[in-house]
Amino acid sequence: MIRLSSVSKRYAGGQEALRNVSIEISKGEFLLLTGHSGAGKSTLLKIMAAIERPSAGQIWVGGQNLAGLRAAAIPYLRRNLGLVFQDHKLLFDRSVYDNVALPLRITAFETRDISRRVRAALDRVGLLGRERANPVALSGGEQQRVCIARAIVHRPAIVLADEPTANLDDAYAREIVTLFQALHQVGVTLLVSTHSAAFFDDVSPRVVELQNGALVS
Amino acid sequence: MRAWLREQVLAFLDALSRIRRQFLTAILNVLVIGVALSLPVGLYVVLNNVSGLIQRGTTEPQLTLFLDTAATQADTDAIRQRLKESPDVQGFEFVPKDKALAQLQSSSGLADVREELGENPLPDAFIVSGRATRATALEKLRDETAKWPHVELAQLDSVWARQLEAGIRVGKAFVAMLAIVLGVALVAVTFNTIRLQILGRREEIEVSKLIGATNSFIRRPFLYFGALQGVLGALFSWGLVSLALALLERQLGVAISALSDSGQLRGLSGAEVLSVGAVAAGLGWMGAWISVSSHLRRLDPD
Known part of the structure; x- marks a missing residue:
């Protein structure tokens, strides 16, 4: 489903974020990406979503080679992905409902389909009752759940989550882990980065660790 | 779609x-x-x-045809007829030399000129307004009428229009x-x-x-x-x-x-x-x- 072959990323300042990373993730797999902060986890996820381009190496996502991807083709790649951000990236000028509806609106869904799907996604993360609320009024854990709802509302085959449990209390973090577990059970390919792998012990995913931009096996 | x-x-x-x-x-x-x-x-x-x-506008450009002094009444009538038949001419006015002189005398205050000159030096004239108001079209009409017999001079006051x-x-x-x-x-x-x-x-x-x-x-x-x-x-x-x-x-x-x-x-x-x-x-x-x-x-x- 996702394949990275000798991927390196060097930033303009000379800092090497990734060194010769090769990973293969098969369909339906739950892969946990661990490592201390600054090890390159975020960079790896950004490269998979074509938010950043690698300095060297090849990446295939869903059979598509990202190396030769034109800027105009990137949106269509991202529509097959669900992205969960550490800082949620919710829009505080609109309701929870409208935040979750965003991925459907950009692909011109019919209004009634949008309503049905948004409610299904909010139900899945346990926030059906809060659809009219403004995300700013929600707790950190709830905001993260809204972010997950937005990532799965268009039913992507792949979900990439960058530190979804960071800045959350243990209880909230466990709720999020349970959510990912449920997604895994319905066959979604999952790649989650975290620096606290202990939360995911019950799920027993495959774990790869990054250290200073390189994989340690 | x-x-x-x-x-x-x-x-x-x-x-x-x-x-x-x-x-x-x-x-x-x-x-x-x-x-x-x-x-x-x-x-x-x-x-x-x-x-x-x-x-x-009422002040459309005009073409003035001055006839030579040899022109007889018959010649004048012939020109009058040709102007009537020309498709480019909208209207015209005949100004006989006596009337022109009278106008000159009354407008310029040169009442004594007649006596000094002895005879009327002014020619008969036609004042013609063209159907087209574009200056170039009027010029065509001027060149044409200038060739008519007994037309001494065809003068177009087109400068201002241009x-x-x-x-x-x-x-x-x-x-x-x-x-x-x-x-x-x-x-x-x-x-x-x-x-x-x-x-x-x-x-x-x-x-x-x-x-x-x-x-x-x-x-x-x-x-x-x-x-x-x-x-x-x-x-x-x-x-x-x-x-x-x-x-x-x-x-x-x-x-x-x-x-x-x-x-x-x-x-x-x-x-x-x-x-x-x-x-x-x-x-x-x-x-x-x-x-x-x-x-x-x-x-x-x-």
Whole structure:
């Protein structure tokens, strides 16, 4: 489903974020990406979503080679992905409902389909009752759940989550882990980065660790 | 196709709601655009009216045929007949030499000239007005009539008509230049407005791109906003020019009714209003496009 072959990323300042990373993730797999902060986890996820381009190496996502991807083709790649951000990236000028509806609106869904799907996604993360609320009024854990709802509302085959449990209390973090577990059970390919792998012990995913931009096996 | 249409409608509605949300800013922009547009549009209307007045004016250019002194009554009648038959001639007046002399005496106060000269030195003359008012057409008529027998001299008082035509041409070039300069200003005003809007919606644009919005999806409501603003500006300038014209009409009331058939100044025709609106919409669209595109380029991965 996702394949990275000798991927390196060097930033303009000379800092090497990734060194010769090769990973293969098969369909339906739950892969946990661990490592201390600054090890390159975020960079790896950004490269998979074509938010950043690698300095060297090849990446295939869903059979598509990202190396030769034109800027105009990137949106269509991202529509097959669900992205969960550490800082949620919710829009505080609109309701929870409208935040979750965003991925459907950009692909011109019919209004009634949008309503049905948004409610299904909010139900899945346990926030059906809060659809009219403004995300700013929600707790950190709830905001993260809204972010997950937005990532799965268009039913992507792949979900990439960058530190979804960071800045959350243990209880909230466990709720999020349970959510990912449920997604895994319905066959979604999952790649989650975290620096606290202990939360995911019950799920027993495959774990790869990054250290200073390189994989340690 | 239906999805495409729905996206257009949604983007248009979004643009409308953006105008409603930033009503004061939008209104001020419309005023700026409207005033900028009404300069070239107003000048255009004035020039149109001036050239209209010339074309049907009472002081149309005239051709004077001076006959030689040998011309007899029969020769004069022959010329009269030819003028009547010529398709280029609208009307003419015969001025016999005695009448010309009388006019000269009464208008210049040279009452004693007759006595001193002994005999009338003035020739018989025809004053001809042509059907065409363009100077070149009258010149053709002059060259033709000059060859007629007993026509000593065919003189065209076309200098002023040419000067006016040249003046109007210069004026039209000036209007075109002004229109281009202010068109650029319209693009710049829209560019800036959209840039400010983008700053206010930076997060929304960033998130939309992250979850797979195409550039054209993000651009579309801004484009409609720019175009709408241009159209409203054009409408405002139309109103402004119409108002100015109405005031001018009241001021010049008598003079205008003496010069034009309808007694009214000519405003913009429907087609002209439409084209001003279309051009303003296009320029607004362009300003928005440049603004959004330059912002989006910065969001692409490098």
